[in-house]
Amino acid sequence: xxxxxxxxxxxxxxxxxxxxxxxxxxxxxxxxxxxxxxxxxxxxxxxxxxxxxxxxxxxxxxxxxxxxxxxxxxxxxxxxxxxxxxxxxxxxxxxxxxxxxxxxxxxxxxxxxxxxxxxxxxxxxxxxxxxxxxxxxxxxxxxxxxxxxxxxxxxxxxxxxxxxxxxxxxxxxxxxxxxxxxxxxxxxxxxxxxxxxxxxxxxxxxxxxxxxxxxxxxxxxxxxxxxxxxxxxxxxxxxxxxxxxxxxxxxxxxxxxxxxxxxxxxxxxxxxxxxxxxxxxxxxxxxxxxxxxxxxxxxxxxxxxxxxxxxxxxxxxxxxxxxxxxxxxxxxxxxxxxxxxxxxxxxxxxxxxxxxxxxxxxx
Ligand SMILES: Cc1ncc(COP(=O)(O)O)c(C=O)c1O
Numbered sequence: 347x348x349x350x351x352x353x354x355x356x357x358x359x360x361x362x363x364x365x366x367x368x369x370x371x372x373x374x375x376x377x378x379x380x381x382x383x384x385x386x387x388x389x390x391x392x393x394x395x396x397x398x399x400x401x402x403x404x405x406x407x408x409x410x411x412x413x414x415x416x417x418x419x420x421x422x423x424x425x426x427x428x429x430x431x432x433x434x435x436x437x438x439x440x441x442x443x444x445x446x447x448x449x450x451x452x453x454x455x456x457x458x459x460x461x462x463x464x465x466x467x468x469x470x471x472x473x474x475x476x477x478x479x480x481x482x483x484x485x486x487x488x489x490x491x492x493x494x495x496x497x498x499x500x501x502x503x504x505x506x507x508x509x510x511x512x513x514x515x516x517x518x519x520x521x522x523x524x525x526x527x528x529x530x531x532x533x534x535x536x537x538x539x540x541x542x543x544x545x546x547x548x549x550x551x552x553x554x555x556x557x558x559x560x561x562x563x564x565x566x567x568x569x570x571x572x573x574x575x576x577x578x579x580x581x582x583x584x585x586x587x588x589x590x591x592x593x594x595x596x597x598x599x600x601x602x603x604x605x606x607x608x609x610x611x612x613x614x615x616x617x618x619x620x621x622x623x624x625x626x627x628x629x630x631x632x633x634x635x636x637x638x639x640x641x642x643x644x645x646x647x648x649x650x651x652x653x654x655x656x657x658x659x660x661x662x663x664x665x666x667x668x669x670x671x672x673x674x675x676x677x678x679x680x681x682x683x684x685x686x687x688x689x690x691x692x693x694x695x696x697x698x699x700x701x702x703x704x705x706x707x708x709x
Contacts, residue, residue: 347458349465350394354378360472370475370513372651373483377470377509381462384491385452385503393462395469398508404493408500413547416445417487419650420607422467422704424474425692430467430482431701433690435460437607442486445543450499451488459486459505464704466507471704479514481690483651489546515652520683523646523658523675524565526580527558528630531663534569534578535602541578542601552581562661566647570630571602577628578602583647583655584609587633587670588678590643592621597628608648611686614697619685621678637668644676653690654683 353359359378376398383393409415420438422430439456446453463484474482486507490500532555535541540548555567568585569578577597579585584606586596594612599605616623636642637660647655658673689696 347393347461349381349462350392351469352394352396353469354397360470362472363476364473364511365476366480366511366513369517370477370480370511372512372515373510375473375511377466377473377482377511379466379469380509381466381505381507383454383462383505385505386501388452390452390454390458390505393458395466401504401506403491406493406495408490408492408494409546411495412490412497413545413550414449414451414490414500415487415546416442416449416451417485417544417546418442418445419544420463420484420486421650421690422474422482422484423690423692423701424476424480425701427692430471430474430704431692432460432463432467432484432704434607434611434700435463435484435702436699437610438484438486441544441605441607442488445545446488448540448543449545451490451503454488454505460702462486462505463507464702465707466509467704468707470509473509473511475511475513477513479516479687481512483510483512485510487546520654520656520680521675523656523673525563525659525661525667526566526568526657527562527564528568528570528660528662528668529555529558530570530574531555532558532567532569533572534567534581536572537601539602542599542604544604549582556581562663562665564661568660575630577630577633579604579606580647580649580655582651583649585628586612586646586648587628587637587642588644588676589636590641592678594619594621594623594678594682595628596623596625596648598625606648608650608653608686611700612648612682615685619681634668637670640671643671644679645670646679653686654679 439459443453492500
């Protein structure tokens with residue numbers, strides 16, 4: 347791919363490595379540039395890296411009215427050799443295309459997506475925050491741009507990649523488990539819907555549930571299936587629980603659960619973790635009984651942002667609280683977190699192909 351570079355003048359862009367003194371938070375900062383590519387006349391064209399800034403978009407653009415928009419979330423890490431590596435970026439590229447297919451958006455060749463992401467990271471590599479546990483959060487997305495009010499797939503789109511220098515997710519340590527609200531009032535997805543894709547509208551639809559969770563002092567909702575009998579996933583994480591023999595259980599991927607790359611990584615790492623990691627249909631009644639009896643000793647969520655998010659307790663709409671184990675972060679959960687973050691940081695080698703080095707433009 348021939349990328350056009352229309353960069354900020356050097357006087358306006360970062361010229362030294364970013365060494366933040368304070369916690370930069372997660373997802374708030376931006377780098378100097380973004381990658382753009384348009385779709386028109388049946389093909390993706392004009393790949394370019396330009397200064398990060400507002401888009402010009404028609405008020406009638408299909409994405410603004412009917413939510414024809416999909417996105418991804420991935421991370422890049424700085425290793426001790428001074429090079430930046432993306433984590434399983436091929437899986438994100440595949441998933442963006444699966445989501446795109448669900449929303450009738452034209453696919454983008456995976457190799458082109460990866461090239462675009464790596465070229466942007468290379469351009470803004472001075473923005474990598476030099477801080478323990480920091481990363482570059484990568485946000486690729488596609489949105490429909492045609493100015494048309496009929497409900498049908500747009501004929502034009504924009505693919506954008508933006509980066510966010512982010513601090514460690516657990517700046518205060520990995521010691522504060524969250525509480526989840528188990529509710530029958532909100533559902534994230536139904537069979538035949540868009541639940542297995544990262545469609546922008548799925549997240550708009552989760553905001554009300556998030557507000558309800560906050561009213562119960564919970565961080566997020568643990569979604570059940572539409573019959574309120576099975577555990578599905580959390581708003582932006584898959585759910586997991588751990589049995590007293592150390593077995594990790596993740597609800598089986600269906601068309602109502604997003605196929606988390608973090609979950610897939612733990613499923614593939616099973617042997618290295620020294621425990622079995624498997625998927626099952628998780629019945630709510632059995633889950634509650636097993637937490638109460640002590641058969642389930644730990645639980646949490648898996649996702650790119652936090653990697654592992656320990657859950658200490660659940661709350662129901664009648665204010666009943668279900669505490670997992672002693673409500674603290676357990677050793678198995680800690681081991682999951684350490685194993686994957688060490689691979690990401692390059693402290694230990696991951697399976698072949700998981701970490702991809704971002705090459706330098708003039709290499
Ligand atoms: C609904 C949902 N489930 C699960 C996940 C976790 O997926 P991943 O591990 O690929 O970030 C995410 C975040 O991407 C999500 O939005």
